[in-house]
Amino acid sequence: MFTTRRLLTLLFGPAVQRQFHVRYWDGTLEGPPRPTPATLVLKVPQALRRMLLPPSDLALGEAYIFGDFDVEGNLEHLLAQAVSLGDKLLNPLVAAQVFALLLGLPGEPRPAPRPAFESRNPAHTKDRDASAIRYHYDVGNDFYATWLDEKMVYSCAYFATGEETLEEAQTIKLDRICRKLRLKEGEHLLDIGCGWGGLAIYAAKNYGVRVTGITLSPAQAEVARARAEAAGVGDKVSIEIRDYRDLEPTTRYDKVASVGMFEHVGLAKMPQYFAQIYRLLKPGGLVLNHGIVKEITPAFVHWGFGLLERYLNSRSFIQNYVFPDGELSRLSEVNLRAEHAGFEIRDAENMREHYALTLREWVRRLETHHQELLDRGLVDEVTYRIWRLYMSGSAQSFAAGRIGVVQTLLAKPWPGGEAGLPLNRRDIELERA
Known part of the structure; x- marks a missing residue:
C-alpha cells in the first residue's frame, strides 16, 4: 500500500x-x-x-x-x-x-476478454459499417429504453433553460431540427441514421411530411416501425434497413436530416457522403447535418509531432468497446467536404454544453437502473460499466471543450442562387403557437 x-x-x-x-x-x-x-x-x-x-x-x-x-x-x-x-x-x-x-506494484496479468467486434473488411466498407453499427446498437432495445427518453432519441437534447426534463429537452431538439429544415406539409424528408424513429415520427406527426428513415440496425428498425404505427403515422413513415450509399437518386427528397450518424462515415469517405446527399436532394432543398466534432485538443496530445496522438488513437477505449471505426473530424474539415460537394453552409450551432447535460441525465438514469438491468438479464456488469464509463467520459469531454456537437444547415440552391431561406432566424427561435 x-x-x-x-x-x-x-x-x-x-x-x-x-x-x-x-x-x-x-x-x-x-x-x-x-x-x-x-x-x-x-x-x-x-x-x-x-x-x-x-x-x-x-x-x-x-x-x-x-x-x-x-x-x-x-x-x-x-x-x-x-x-x-x-x-x-x-x-x-x-x-x-x-x-x-x-x-514496483504487483504485476500479475489479468486475463481480459477481448471486444466482440470483429471484421476482416477494410474500415468504412458497407459490410464492416453494418457490423460496427450493429455491435453498438444491437445491445438491446430494452437496455436503451431504461435510460433514454420516452421517444428513445439517442442524440444531444436541447435545454432551452437548463431546467427542462430530458423528455422536454429532446422534444425541443426535434422541433428545432424541423424548424431549421423549414419542413412543410407534403414534403418528403430523408432521415439518415433514423435510430428508433424519434425524429421521423415527430416530423410526420407535427409537420405533415412523409419520411423515409434508414438504419443499419434491424433491432432499431423493428422498434421504429412499431412506434410509427402506434403513433398513427405508419402511412407516412417508412423505415428501411439500408446503407445511405445504396439509395438511388431516382427518388429525390425535399429535405434531409442526418443526426448522430456522420461520426461513423470517416473523413476519407466524407466526400462520398456529401456527394450522395447532394444527388438525393432536390434543388432548393436543405440538409441538417448533426454530429460530434473534435474541438480543443489537450496540449500534451501534440507531443512528438503527432506520435502521441496516433498512439492514443490506436489504444482507444471507445474504439475497442463502444464505437468501432468511429471517427471524429474537425468542423472545418467536415464543412470543407460539404462545400466541395456543392452545398452552401447557411447556419452552424455548437451544442456541446447541451450534450454534457444530456449525457449526465443518461448516466443518472443508467445508474438508477443498474440493479434492474442485471436482474432482468438485459446486460452483464461489464457492459453496464462500459456504458457508464463511456457516457461519463463523454460528458466530461463536452464540458471541457475537447469535443463538440454541431448542427450545420446546408443548402442546395437553385441554379440562380435562390435558397428560399428567410432573412432572419426568428422562425427557429420563436415558440410555436
Whole structure:
C-alpha cells in the first residue's frame, strides 16, 4: 500500500488536498476532511499498474470494466482529475518517478476478454459499417429504453433553460431540427441514421411530411416501425434497413436530416457522403447535418509531432468497446467536404454544453437502473460499466471543450442562387403557437 500511496501523492498531491477520496483494498479510506463528489475504490494492490500501464484510456477503461477499481459517486468528476495528469506526465522527471513506482506494484496479468467486434473488411466498407453499427446498437432495445427518453432519441437534447426534463429537452431538439429544415406539409424528408424513429415520427406527426428513415440496425428498425404505427403515422413513415450509399437518386427528397450518424462515415469517405446527399436532394432543398466534432485538443496530445496522438488513437477505449471505426473530424474539415460537394453552409450551432447535460441525465438514469438491468438479464456488469464509463467520459469531454456537437444547415440552391431561406432566424427561435 505504501507504493500506491506514494503514487497517488505524486499524481494528485497530499490526500487532504485532493478533490476525491480513496478507499484501498483493505477498507482504509483517506482524503480531505470534507465530502467530495467521488471516491476512488482500489480493489486490488495492482490496480494503479493496470490502470496506467501502458498509458492509454484503453488500459484505464479495461481496469474499470473488469473490476480492478470502482468509482462511488460522480465518475465524471474523477475522470476530470485523470485528464489533468496529461501535462504533468510530460515532465520527464515526474514521468520517470511514476514509471518506477508503477513497476514496483504487483504485476500479475489479468486475463481480459477481448471486444466482440470483429471484421476482416477494410474500415468504412458497407459490410464492416453494418457490423460496427450493429455491435453498438444491437445491445438491446430494452437496455436503451431504461435510460433514454420516452421517444428513445439517442442524440444531444436541447435545454432551452437548463431546467427542462430530458423528455422536454429532446422534444425541443426535434422541433428545432424541423424548424431549421423549414419542413412543410407534403414534403418528403430523408432521415439518415433514423435510430428508433424519434425524429421521423415527430416530423410526420407535427409537420405533415412523409419520411423515409434508414438504419443499419434491424433491432432499431423493428422498434421504429412499431412506434410509427402506434403513433398513427405508419402511412407516412417508412423505415428501411439500408446503407445511405445504396439509395438511388431516382427518388429525390425535399429535405434531409442526418443526426448522430456522420461520426461513423470517416473523413476519407466524407466526400462520398456529401456527394450522395447532394444527388438525393432536390434543388432548393436543405440538409441538417448533426454530429460530434473534435474541438480543443489537450496540449500534451501534440507531443512528438503527432506520435502521441496516433498512439492514443490506436489504444482507444471507445474504439475497442463502444464505437468501432468511429471517427471524429474537425468542423472545418467536415464543412470543407460539404462545400466541395456543392452545398452552401447557411447556419452552424455548437451544442456541446447541451450534450454534457444530456449525457449526465443518461448516466443518472443508467445508474438508477443498474440493479434492474442485471436482474432482468438485459446486460452483464461489464457492459453496464462500459456504458457508464463511456457516457461519463463523454460528458466530461463536452464540458471541457475537447469535443463538440454541431448542427450545420446546408443548402442546395437553385441554379440562380435562390435558397428560399428567410432573412432572419426568428422562425427557429420563436415558440410555436
